[in-house]
Amino acid sequence: MNILKRAGTISVAGLLATALAHPVAAESANAVLKDANGQDVGTVSLSQIPAGVLLKLSLKGMPPGEHAFHIHAVGKCEPPSFETAGPHFNPGNTRHGIMAGAGHAGDMPNLHIPPTGSLEVELVNAAITLDSGKTNSVFHPGGTAVVIHDGKDDYMTDPAGNAGNRIACGVINQGPVTVGRSPVR
Numbered sequence: 001m002n003i004l005k006r007a008g009t010i011s012v013a014g015l016l017a018t019a020l021a022h023p024v025a026a027e028s029a030n031a032v033l034k035d036a037n038g039q040d041v042g043t044v045s046l047s048q049i050p051a052g053v054l055l056k057l058s059l060k061g062m063p064p065g066e067h068a069f070h071i072h073a074v075g076k077c078e079p080p081s082f083e084t085a086g087p088h089f090n091p092g093n094t095r096h097g098i099m100a101g102a103g104h105a106g107d108m109p110n111l112h113i114p115p116t117g118s119l120e121v122e123l124v125n126a127a128i129t130l131d132s133g134k135t136n137s138v139f140h141p142g143g144t145a146v147v148i149h150d151g152k153d154d155y156m157t158d159p160a161g162n163a164g165n166r167i168a169c170g171v172i173n174q175g176p177v178t179v180g181r182s183p184v185r
Helices: 002-021
Strands: 028-035 040-049 052-059 065-067 069-072 111-113 119-125 145-149 166-171
Touching (some): 040 166, 052 111, 111 119
Antiparallel strands (some): 028 040, 040 052, 052 119, 065 111, 145 166
8 A cells, every 4th residue: 555655656746747847838828808898708818738728717797607618710809799700710620519529629618607797717728729830829820719609509510509699709819818008028
């Protein structure tokens, strides 16, 4: 038993040493979400991690219920419909939905917003990167955006999961979240 404990400790220490010896590029990005009236309804911060991109959402004033959440192929969010954000981010030219196959790189799990309208959640998208030279990078020419829909994604209907209208949108920008002022350079 004592040998197994030591082996587990050594394995964990080895993994940590490996992670520290091979750091991932410290890339970050952000998006400020606005609703159709131009009101701030939250932020999304993105960080490159070994498994893909970690997205941290902080939402407020959103309608409760189940809502689709996607990364869209164009970095433009013109209200009220946000159609300027284009289709889902799909560099692999695949069908939509995890129930229909690989899905789009921009397909994400549905959000379950409580009656308060506020939600803090973290999730990982393994199909995208913040490395600008790669085909699945969210920093391609024309940019990308995060979009929340009024309905839930059914995870199979092409091209957008029958998710309904777009109710919030934010352009993905390089760097940390800044609200109300430009980052210091």
